[in-house]
Amino acid sequence: MLDLKALREDTAACKQALAKKRVSPESVDRMLTLDEEKRQIQTQLENLQAEHNRRAEAISTATPADRPKMVEESKALKDKFKFLEPTLLKLGNELNELLFTTPNLAHDSVPEGNNEDDNVEISRWGTPPDIKNPQDHVALATRLDILDLDRAAKIAGARFSVLKGYGAKLERALGAFMLDTQTKAGYQEVIPPYLVNPESMFGTGQLPKFEEDLFKVPFGDDKLYLIPTAEVPVTNLYRDEILDETILPLRHCALTPCFRSEAGSAGKDTKGIIRQHQFHKVELVSFCKPDQAEQELERLTGHAEAVLQALELPYRKIVLCGGDMGFSAHKTYDLEVWIPSQNTYREISSCSWFSNFQARRASIRYKGESTGGKTQLVHTLNGSGLAVGRTWVAVIENYQQPDGSITIPKVLQPYLHGLEKITSL
RNA sequence: GGAGAGAUGGCUGAGCGGUCGAAAGCGACGGUCUUGAAAACCGUUAGGGGCGCAAGCUCCUCGGGGGUUCGAAUCCCUCUCUCUCCGCCA
Secondary structure, three states: OOOHHHHHHOHHHHHHHHHOOOOOHHHHHHHHHHHHHHHHHHHHHHHHHHHHHHHHHHHHHOOOOOHHHHHHHHHHHHHHHHOHHHHHHHHHHHHHHHHHOOOOOOOOOOOOOOOHHHOEEEEEEOOOOOOOOOOOHHHHHHHOOOEOHHHHHHHOOOOOOOEOHHHHHHHHHHHHHHHHHHHHOOOEEOOOOOEEOHHHHHHHOOOOOOHHHOOEEEEOOEEEEEOOOOHHHHHHHHOOEEEEHHHOOEEEEEEEEEEOOOOOOOOOOOOOOOOOOEEEEEEEEEEEOHHHHHHHHHHHHHHHHHHHHHOOOOEEEEEOOHHHOOOOOOEEEEEEEEEHHHOEEEEEEEEEEOOOHHHHHHOEEEEOHHHOOOOEEOEEEEEEEEEHHHHHHHHHHHOEOOOOOEEOOHHHHHHHOOOOEEOOO
16 A cells, blocks of 8 residues: 555655556545544544543542542543544544555556556567467367366366366476476475465455455355465565565565456456466565665566576567556566467566555565664565466467477476377377 | 463563553673673663654554453453364365
8 A cells, every 4th residue: 555654745746656557636635635634633632642641640649539530530531532533533444445445656667558558568588489370279288188178167167177187287397397497596485375364365455446356255254265366375474574684585486276256357368278267376476675676576577587488488578557557566567478379479477566565555564774773664576487377378389289289398398207299198 | 063271572471450561581782891702791672653843742552353440461242363182084
């Protein structure tokens, strides 16, 4: 969430950065007004409370004879400020409602724009393979009997898949390869819970605004949510903690299933397994000091790129425009892999810097020598390294042979006991 | 699922209605001493918010929430979590 103090002190700049993310200046003004009113009442209330505290203390040392009168006075004073409490609460709630649903500021370098058409390509790597009449992954994989969408639909529904035989093995190999790559790059592996509480979803910004995108599970009197990405449990690892600055940057990676309701994406990517309710993803998460963050984003994005390069999959890197960025993001790079059957690049990784937006929500701080012993919010970053399901699709399609078989990328072969080609089960 | 015990500052742990954001020990940091280090000694050491140019003043927080009271870490209610025993179980 945003820093109200910064919003107060640097209103014009904040409005500008928020405009990129389609937040109106009126909405900012509304928050500032509420904030102003709230602080005024808070000061008023606290002054009366201070007086009340002084009287209570005086009673403790007063003579028994004086006490009854003093107690009466104290009671009367309390009546004078009790009514302010609900007012303060109401203003606070109203302010929070806005604050909690206002997106992060965009970084200066983020291009203006409303949607994906305004994203800016940064670079390309590799050359799309020359395949005549490329087949899509569904056709290829179904024929090889490594993918079964019909039975997936039967047992769960649309947007689910069943991988079989070498299809399942390939998925597992990809996950293991990615994890090995990232742990070698310095990310400590974690296996977090796949269900999390509402506080965690709030911490990373999924709640309260995007509840409809999540799978919710009733649990006793409360509820849990299936994680849409490992970003949620891994970032929340350090919620409500103060880290020693010497451990920063702190880098984790995790391979988890991800669950998304895909509400609102009806009709999009209905063919194949590009957009699923459940998929695997290796996530990279980093916590660092503010002055390390910009560089950390480049680094982390590079680690995601390294996987694509090792797999020799052609891709491009783009920077998202303000209008296409996620709610919590300060700056985002997307990596898009070449999908032959669609003759285009498709998102396979999204790497974001969240400035202190998530850290403020989740209360993740650090301190040390450089902060003079004071606590300060960390910056959080994360990125896919990579989405396993989409990588699976990319491998199947980019490595397809005229006879319908799939050759296995060299780096993956050790993970498949030396298998060089999938020809059938 | 049944029975019991507990949750206090970085850690251990006291406090069980007033002067307690909180003893003591440990740890950490700063200083004295030392060629340097250790030891010893002295000091500092929770988080969040409001007002203020600042110095400073002040509010809230002793697992979370609510209540009783002039006053709560201390009393009551409730929730969560941890531990022990029994049962069940991947």
